[in-house]
Amino acid sequence: MSLMSPPAVSPSATPFASPFYAPSANIVDLRESATIAVSTRAKALRAAGHPVIDLGAGEPDFPTPGFIVEAAHQALESPSAGATRYTQVEGILPLRQAIAERADTIRRAAGLRGGIEPSDVVVTAGTKQALFNACFALFAAGDEVLVPTPGWTSYYEMIALARAVPIAVRGARECSLKVTPADLRAAATPRTRGLILNSPCNPSGAVYSSAELAAIVECATEHEWWILSDEIYRAISYAGEAASLLSVVDGDSHAAQRLVVVDGVAKSFAMTGWRIGWSIAPSAVSRAMTALQSHTTSNAATLSQHAALAALTNPAAADAAVAAMVREFQRRRDAALELLHAARLDVIEPQGAFYLFVRVGEATADDPEPGTRFARRLLDESGVAIVPGIAFHTPEWIRVSYAAPADDVMEGVRRIVAQRIS
Numbered sequence: 001m002s003l004m005s006p007p008a009v010s011p012s013a014t015p016f017a018s019p020f021y022a023p024s025a026n027i028v029d030l031r032e033s034a035t036i037a038v039s040t041r042a043k044a045l046r047a048a049g050h051p052v053i054d055l056g057a058g059e060p061d062f063p064t065p066g067f068i069v070e071a072a073h074q075a076l077e078s079p080s081a082g083a084t085r086y087t088q089v090e091g092i093l094p095l096r097q098a099i100a101e102r103a104d105t106i107r108r109a110a111g112l113r114g115g116i117e118p119s120d121v122v123v124t125a126g127t128k129q130a131l132f133n134a135c136f137a138l139f140a141a142g143d144e145v146l147v148p149t150p151g152w153t154s155y156y157e158m159i160a161l162a163r164a165v166p167i168a169v170r171g172a173r174e175c176s177l178k179v180t181p182a183d184l185r186a187a188a189t190p191r192t193r194g195l196i197l198n199s200p201c202n203p204s205g206a207v208y209s210s211a212e213l214a215a216i217v218e219c220a221t222e223h224e225w226w227i228l229s230d231e232i233y234r235a236i237s238y239a240g241e242a243a244s245l246l247s248v249v250d251g252d253s254h255a256a257q258r259l260v261v262v263d264g265v266a267k268s269f270a271m272t273g274w275r276i277g278w279s280i281a282p283s284a285v286s287r288a289m290t291a292l293q294s295h296t297t298s299n300a301a302t303l304s305q306h307a308a309l310a311a312l313t314n315p316a317a318a319d320a321a322v323a324a325m326v327r328e329f330q331r332r333r334d335a336a337l338e339l340l341h342a343a344r345l346d347v348i349e350p351q352g353a354f355y356l357f358v359r360v361g362e363a364t365a366d367d368p369e370p371g372t373r374f375a376r377r378l379l380d381e382s383g384v385a386i387v388p389g390i391a392f393h394t395p396e397w398i399r400v401s402y403a404a405p406a407d408d409v410m411e412g413v414r415r416i417v418a419q420r421i422s
């Protein structure tokens, strides 16, 4: 069975050029999202009748909780909600209020001063847009931005689209590939303008403690770097909620003036298709990002904003729904880890998110991307789609999503083990 024609799992530069089209300088080096390419390929193979197990996509397999769907129905049926019309570019006030209140509560619970206002919040079409807005508004040509690596594939591309330079900073294996201030300092130059943090981390599942985050904040403040903190997986954490940057940065501090936190409803509420994310930033930055968004997409989908509002303002129903999903992710993680450990594979034990990051070889001159080769063979010979580590700038690794149905996860991991030890 040969499923791989052409191989779609490698994030090599996409051949956009044609006899009638020379890609503009803006996108000449652009690579399409490898995470999305893998799931597109898996879907296409399934549609063609191949029984592919898709452990590529980072998309919860649960339905959106009923109370959220119900709120969207109600908004649609109530003409006064305006759910079929434009909203302010930055999103409806009640949603921005709810987001600001949640953020303020995190600060105050940590004994810090809050001060987050609805005007600091911009609601976006998915957290991806919030990250893009921030990269575009904060960084430009000549700037360098530190990306703890492995890091989510789109960080590197978004920084490059802003004409800045992403600098991959590798964390040590004994720290679960997390970076330390010493790692960041070693990679910094006078052109460094900021860094992107992501805890829990996609793809490793590593979670930074409050103390680790505080040390990084201190280092960033000393160098006047921006911190862009992607907290989309924060609620999916197996030892209680992961620490937010908001819980280590006081609202009145210098660091707060250089902090942008992004989050959204996609992962924790199983709302990927609704496309609602947001940024929390100093108000001048929020105004700049709103102006940028006014020329790109305007407001995020109005109906989805009402659904997100329900998710954030019904704490009892929301907590129960999120806790049930996190319990199930944890069950899958534990069962999969047992198989991987029994086979003595090198896997980062994920403390959050829903990915297993497995080392499958040594990168050498003859074999620069063992993860890519492994992923191709796995799809070709065993019908399992995963993301090669090169997508996260770590060619020796592969990423396996366990946000898929439990039986698929177990069967997929069994096939990975069989290929690894064969």
Ligand code: GLU
Pocket (backbone or CB within 6 Å): 033, 035, 036, 056, 057, 058, 059, 152, 154, 202
């Ligand atoms: N963030 C998810 C992933 O890493 C969804 C796909 C994407 O946007 O990258 O798989």
